[in-house]
Amino acid sequence: MGQLMIEISNAELSVMQVLWQRQPLSANEVVAALGNAKDWHEKTVKTLLNRLVSKGALGFDKDGRAYSYYPLIAQHDYQLEQSRSFVERLFAGRVAPLVAGFASQNKLNADDVQQLKQLIADWEQEQNND
Amino acid sequence: MGQLMIEISNAELSVMQVLWQRQPLSANEVVAALGNAKDWHEKTVKTLLNRLVSKGALGFDKDGRAYSYYPLIAQHDYQLEQSRSFVERLFAGRVAPLVAGFASQNKLNADDVQQLKQLIADWEQEQNND
DNA sequence: CCCCATCGATTACGCCTGTAATACAACTAC
DNA sequence: GTAGTTGTATTACAGGCGTAATCGATGGGG
Numbered sequence: 001m002g003q004l005m006i007e008i009s010n011a012e013l014s015v016m017q018v019l020w021q022r023q024p025l026s027a028n029e030v031v032a033a034l035g036n037a038k039d040w041h042e043k044t045v046k047t048l049l050n051r052l053v054s055k056g057a058l059g060f061d062k063d064g065r066a067y068s069y070y071p072l073i074a075q076h077d078y079q080l081e082q083s084r085s086f087v088e089r090l091f092a093g094r095v096a097p098l099v100a101g102f103a104s105q106n107k108l109n110a111d112d113v114q115q116l117k118q119l120i121a122d123w124e125q126e127q128n129n130d
Numbered sequence: 131m132g133q134l135m136i137e138i139s140n141a142e143l144s145v146m147q148v149l150w151q152r153q154p155l156s157a158n159e160v161v162a163a164l165g166n167a168k169d170w171h172e173k174t175v176k177t178l179l180n181r182l183v184s185k186g187a188l189g190f191d192k193d194g195r196a197y198s199y200y201p202l203i204a205q206h207d208y209q210l211e212q213s214r215s216f217v218e219r220l221f222a223g224r225v226a227p228l229v230a231g232f233a234s235q236n237k238l239n240a241d242d243v244q245q246l247k248q249l250i251a252d253w254e255q256e257q258n259n260d
Numbered sequence: 261c262c263c264c265a266t267c268g269a270t271t272a273c274g275c276c277t278g279t280a281a282t283a284c285a286a287c288t289a290c
Numbered sequence: 291g292t293a294g295t296t297g298t299a300t301t302a303c304a305g306g307c308g309t310a311a312t313c314g315a316t317g318g319g320g
Contacts, residue, residue: 009307013219027268043310046268051307065267065316079220080231086216087232089143090209095232096245101210102217102225103249113250115226119233120243120250139277157297173280176298181277195286195297 005081006055006073014038015048016057016071016078024061024070135211136185136203144168145178146187146201146208154191154200 008016018033019025025033031045049069052058060067091097099116102108138146148163149155155163161175179199182188190197221227229246232238 007306010219011308040308041310043312044308047308047310050269067268076231079228080235082216082220083228083231084235084237086212089140090212093237094242095229095237096242096249098209098213099225099229099246100249101206101213103253105210105214107214107223107225108249108253112224112226113253116229116246116250119226119230119238120246123233123238123243137276141278170278171280173282174278177278177280180299197298 005078006057008052008055008057008078011040011044012048012052012055012057015045015052016075019058019069019071020075024068026063026066026068028066030069135208136187138182138185138187138208141170141174142178142182142185142187145175145182146205149188149199149201150205154198156193156196156198158196160199 014034014037015030018030022033027046027049028042030049031040031042034040034045049058053060053069057071057073058069059072060069062068087093087095087098099108102112144164144167145160148160152163157176157179158172160179161170161172164170164175179188183190183199187201187203188199189202190199192198217223217225217228229238232242
């Protein structure tokens with residue numbers, strides 16, 4: 001699982017985010033959802049939808065003349081795989097130094113720290129269970 | 131500082147890693163250092179060195195006929211900026227969910243956890259100091 | 261019925277990337 | 291000093307990406 005992950009470009013990723021959040025959507029709904037954040041021509045968004053379908057990242061049902069698009073890959077799987085490869089490339093696979101960077105730039109807030117503590121507690125629990 | 135970071139491609143990054151580790155190096159030394167990990171033709175590596183110089187990521191001194199290359203951007207700065215933008219794109223800027231992914235895949239080891247605990251301790255210390 | 265608006269499909273196009281090969285300059289060994 | 295050899299610089303070329311415009315089908319309004 002995971003090694004043969006589809007490559008999604010930056011622009012395409014923005015389209016995926018929309019569909020991960022709400023699905024299925026027509027092309028125009030995707031355009032509308034992006035209109036807020038991106039200044040893309042409608043044609044551009046449709047090109048991206050097309051490429052994502054070609055890549056197997058999106059599927060669609062025909063809904064009359066228009067299509068209704070939905071993700072074929074799960075956001076969570078994509079995040080996992082990308083994180084793994086990013087941390088591998090930049091930090092030799094170790095995630096702690098990445099977090100250290102955030103900490104050094106004051107990019108950690110109380111919620112983050114709370115979550116991290118919980119993760120650590122769970123991890124230690126796990127160790128003891130073996 | 132950091133928004134105008136030079137874009138470094140994947141292949142180019144491998145070259146940077148070599149020079150971040152040991153610097154300065156001649157083109158042939160870089161080729162040799164990569165020979166281990168990558169199956170690249172010597173010409174390919176020299177193209178990458180050239181592109182990195184064009185991009186302003188590397189500088190060089192002339193050492194007779196050959197050049198002696200060295201990084202112009204610090205590994206740490208690059209890591210920081212890339213981490214920031216990666217976490218922004220995939221996790222809406224929150225680093226904890228990324229760590230959670232590692233945890234869920236058993237990609238955390240005792241060292242990581244130890245470092246994370248230390249980061250948290252430092253963070254809490256910092257909070258109290260205000 | 262016919263034309264227009266609107267879909268998705270196809271084509272465009274310049275830049276970046278991966279992956280070299282070729283060209284040109286200069287040293288080195290005769 | 292002439293021919294390799296070895297450096298860097300220039301050129302190559304296909305595929306991906308950002309960013310659309312054009313094409314061809316189709317459905318809706320009159």
